[in-house]
Amino acid sequence: xxxxxxxxxxxxxxxxxxxxxxxxxxxxxxxxxxxxxxxxxxxxxxxxxxxxxxxxxxxxxxxxxxxxxxxxxxxxxxxxxxxxxxxxxxxxxxxxxxxxxxxxxxxxxxxxxxxxxxxxxxxxxxxxxxxxxxxxxxxxxxxxxxxxxxxxxxxxxxxxxxxxxxxxxxxxxxxxxxxxxxxxxxxxxxxxxxxxxxxxxxxxxxxxxxxxxxxxxxxxxxxxxxxxxxxxxxxxxxxxxxxxxxxxxxxxxxxxxxxxxxxxxxxxxxxxxxxxxxxxxxxxxxxxxxxxxxxxxxxxxxxxxxxxxxxxxxxxxxxxxxxxxxxxxxxxxxxxxxxxxxxxxxxxxxxxxxxxxxxxxxxxxxxxxxxxxxxxxxxxxxxxxxxxxxxxxxxxxxxxxxxxxxxxxxxxxxxxxxxxxxxxxxxxxxxxxxxxxxxxxxxxxxxxxxxxxxxxxxxxxxxxxxxxxxxxxxxxxxxxxxxxxxxxxxxxxxxxxxxxxxxxxxxxxxxxxxxxxxxxxxxxxxxxxxxxxxxxxxxxxxxxx
Amino acid sequence: xxxxxxxxxxxxxxxxxxxxxxxxxxxxxxxxxxxxxxxxxxxxxxxxxxxxxxxxxxxxxxxxxxxxxxxxxxxxxxxxxxxxxxxxxxxxxxxxxxxxxxxxxxxxxxxxxxxxxxxxxxxxxxxxxxxxxxxxxxxxxxxxxxxxxxxxxxxxxxxxxxxxxxxxxxxxxxxxxxxxxxxxxxxxxxxxxxxxxxxxxxxxxxxxxxxxxxxxxxxxxxxxxxxxxxxxxxxxxxxxxxxxxxxxxxxxxxxxxxxxxxxxxxxxxxxxxxxxxxxxxxxxxxxxxxxxxxxxxxxxxxxxxxxxxxxxxxx
Numbered sequence: 001x002x003x004x005x006x007x008x009x010x011x012x013x014x015x016x017x018x019x020x021x022x023x024x025x026x027x028x029x030x031x032x033x034x035x036x037x038x039x040x041x042x043x044x045x046x047x048x049x050x051x052x053x054x055x056x057x058x059x060x061x062x063x064x065x066x067x068x069x070x071x072x073x074x075x076x077x078x079x080x081x082x083x084x085x086x087x088x089x090x091x092x093x094x095x096x097x098x099x100x101x102x103x104x105x106x107x108x109x110x111x112x113x114x115x116x117x118x119x120x121x122x123x124x125x126x127x128x129x130x131x132x133x134x135x136x137x138x139x140x141x142x143x144x145x146x147x148x149x150x151x152x153x154x155x156x157x158x159x160x161x162x163x164x165x166x167x168x169x170x171x172x173x174x175x176x177x178x179x180x181x182x183x184x185x186x187x188x189x190x191x192x193x194x195x196x197x198x199x200x201x202x203x204x205x206x207x208x209x210x211x212x213x214x215x216x217x218x219x220x221x222x223x224x225x226x227x228x229x230x231x232x233x234x235x236x237x238x239x240x241x242x243x244x245x246x247x248x249x250x251x252x253x254x255x256x257x258x259x260x261x262x263x264x265x266x267x268x269x270x271x272x273x274x275x276x277x278x279x280x281x282x283x284x285x286x287x288x289x290x291x292x293x294x295x296x297x298x299x300x301x302x303x304x305x306x307x308x309x310x311x312x313x314x315x316x317x318x319x320x321x322x323x324x325x326x327x328x329x330x331x332x333x334x335x336x337x338x339x340x341x342x343x344x345x346x347x348x349x350x351x352x353x354x355x356x357x358x359x360x361x362x363x364x365x366x367x368x369x370x371x372x373x374x375x376x377x378x379x380x381x382x383x384x385x386x387x388x389x390x391x392x393x394x395x396x397x398x399x400x401x402x403x404x405x406x407x408x409x410x411x412x413x414x415x416x417x418x419x420x421x422x423x424x425x426x427x428x429x430x431x432x433x434x435x436x437x438x439x440x441x442x443x444x445x446x447x448x449x450x451x452x453x454x455x456x457x458x459x460x461x462x463x464x465x466x467x468x469x470x471x472x473x474x475x476x477x478x479x480x481x482x483x484x485x486x487x488x489x490x491x492x493x494x495x496x497x498x499x500x501x502x503x504x505x506x507x508x509x510x511x512x513x514x515x516x517x518x519x520x521x522x523x524x525x526x527x528x529x530x531x532x533x534x535x536x537x538x539x540x541x542x543x544x545x
Numbered sequence: 546x547x548x549x550x551x552x553x554x555x556x557x558x559x560x561x562x563x564x565x566x567x568x569x570x571x572x573x574x575x576x577x578x579x580x581x582x583x584x585x586x587x588x589x590x591x592x593x594x595x596x597x598x599x600x601x602x603x604x605x606x607x608x609x610x611x612x613x614x615x616x617x618x619x620x621x622x623x624x625x626x627x628x629x630x631x632x633x634x635x636x637x638x639x640x641x642x643x644x645x646x647x648x649x650x651x652x653x654x655x656x657x658x659x660x661x662x663x664x665x666x667x668x669x670x671x672x673x674x675x676x677x678x679x680x681x682x683x684x685x686x687x688x689x690x691x692x693x694x695x696x697x698x699x700x701x702x703x704x705x706x707x708x709x710x711x712x713x714x715x716x717x718x719x720x721x722x723x724x725x726x727x728x729x730x731x732x733x734x735x736x737x738x739x740x741x742x743x744x745x746x747x748x749x750x751x752x753x754x755x756x757x758x759x760x761x762x763x764x765x766x767x768x769x770x771x772x773x774x775x776x777x778x779x780x781x782x783x784x785x786x787x788x789x790x791x792x793x794x795x796x797x798x799x800x801x802x803x804x805x806x807x808x809x810x811x812x813x814x815x816x817x818x819x820x821x822x823x824x825x826x827x828x829x830x831x832x833x834x835x836x837x838x839x840x841x842x843x844x845x846x847x848x849x850x851x852x853x854x855x856x857x858x859x860x
Contacts, residue, residue, distance in 0.1 A: 030677070030679045030680065031679070032679050032682070032698070032700060033688070034679065034682070034683035034688055035683070035688045035689045035692045036683055036684070036686065036688070036689055037689065038650060038651070038686055038689065041641055041642060041650070041684060041685065041686040041689070042641060042642060042643050042686070043641075044641070045641060045684075046683075046684060048680060048683060048684070179703065179704075182703075182704045183703055183704055185704070186703075186704035186705070186707065187707070187708075197704045198704060198705065201702055201704050205702065210679065210700070211677075386677040386679060386680060387677055415639060415676055415677055415680060416639070416676075416799070417639060417640070417680075417684070418639070418677075418680060456765070462765050463742075463764065463765060463767075464761075464764050464765055465741060465742060465764065466742075466761040466764050468741050469740070469741050469742055469764070469796060469797070470675065470797065471797065472638075472797050472799060473799060474794050474797075474798060474799030474800035474802075474803055475794055475800075476741075476794060476797070480741065496741075514675075514761050515761065516759065516761045516762050516764075516765075
């Protein structure tokens, strides 16, 4: 095959997979065109699901598969894809990094649009440095930590990182900017602008998830993403070379690769064009030994060599490729960090003692310890949630739970028959439940309580009881009693005041969400009473163990 | 709720004028009490209430719907050729329609077909739902109604909410769901339910789902808010779906035991009259329901049987 073709095949493949990633990202929300047969809607509580395989890239990611296997002892759904990818890596090396990885492609594009350096300085920047070992350190830390019980692979797994950054920061930021423009046009008195606004919004709102969701503290996710992109100014694909734990994992597997870079020393004129174009700092020059574990198979060296001194070919050989250059320090450091981090994580006690009252997990979430062992913090549940209630945590779940999903009822609420998040969780940290299960077991995510000082009727400030109206259970978990309360004029006032029946409350939070007291509502939901936890119960019931 | 909150003199004069004008109109309207549908047709401008009841076990909801409209002289009396018709169902909750929290999709389908048969250019279904609109439209079957009939679904969007002057007694300026205002004809197709704040939710209460803004604050003076909104939207027709009604745990319901089958549709060109008729299904006198009483007081209509043409049809 001609050299030119290989580079173009690589570029085409990158474009296709980046496109696929973005399409699946955009599709990770409930569509507007759901048409159910009357026979279906009349007969049962239908479960709305997404038709597209939006978890495909998570299933393809061997780091997600391995970390959830060793940490949560679970084979995730569709792990065959990840297994297949590892097999491919065994034969072809880090083809994933060069041909498929959407984050790698974005780095590649950034470096192509604005090359970090010029001339000799670029050649120098593309030499292997001890910094390349950092990724092995990170990989070992993550995997050892995962075995001991702290699974934070998702924080820097490239697929999780990219999905989280795009879904929670980049898309919402762009969407809200557009929405504000449309709202401004809609408020105008010029009819043409009104129509343009309606039309424009109908066109773009499907891309941004219809409701233009926004996520608490997502600015941090966006900032980190920008920093990671900016690192390409230091050297090309900085992330892939220095930091990516998935790249490190695939690099280790590439030891057995039969696709090898063949170097013809006789033809080489030491022009070093190959090194200048190298994306992985993989030492393509014939005077150096090829670092197959660093090579992302971009085929740039092969493409630029004016003397045809370089070629890629399939060759069986009993001799293995060069060992990945991990360095003893990276290995030992990784072991130490991997053992100590899980111990630090326990300092939070979050998994063992009473958790943060506002740590309300999505319906169907596993008990906290199991949940943390599986959650990849990819943000898919947050992206797909139709009410925008699921947000990333900061400190609520402790260090081990950074960026895991929790429900903020002032942002949204958990819709009574909605079970979408669990159907999408790629590792099963949120189990898939049906609406029937959610209602009948029932699955409680917390309990509501009333703040009588803020409540309008309780404080004598007039009738209200929006909370009771919206309570979705039957009979309602919020019930009313006529009480006489002192009004601001000191005259006794008879109003309906709300009470919560803890046995019926499932913690959905619609009461908190719609309470007219904004910011810190007069009725709030705390995690206590969540059915996934044996400890975090309020009432003495027969089934407590 | 305080009915006696102060109003300006000019406003009170305006109201007196409105009330007396409507009373005069009603007085003229009642003189020939007509029982035949053809008579009703000619009296389409007069206030009528038609109650259609499906008595047979195997009656078809769609047939019942067609029957009540025929009794009113046909949809052609209300919808002209080339009209853009906006329909406001009550699909606030992402619930199965058999739980009676939302308008029966079969009723809606029949109404839209009648509009299209009458020559409507376009029929739009719009509701500012409480639950997520996508789930509401899908799970109540209304998405399918739109798909079958070719009607347009209008999802609530912030760019479709526009602050408008309501000229209400309680509500002055409020964000309104524009597609329900910018239509040639507006039809109100609510479901009949009990409601914890307003006792019942019928036709007039349905307009709370036609506005945006801080809707939860409306509960602090619910009946006057309802009347203000009803006066602003003032639909051509109200068709109350009482095929199933929610008799307890309203307005959300959630259990089949909250529902009673009434096999009834109530069609009226007057909001107060329609709601008053439907209140009877729950065993209430219209005067017991705050917004119905206020609606009559402020001249939106009447529930005085002497001022209405009433008809009862059995299928």
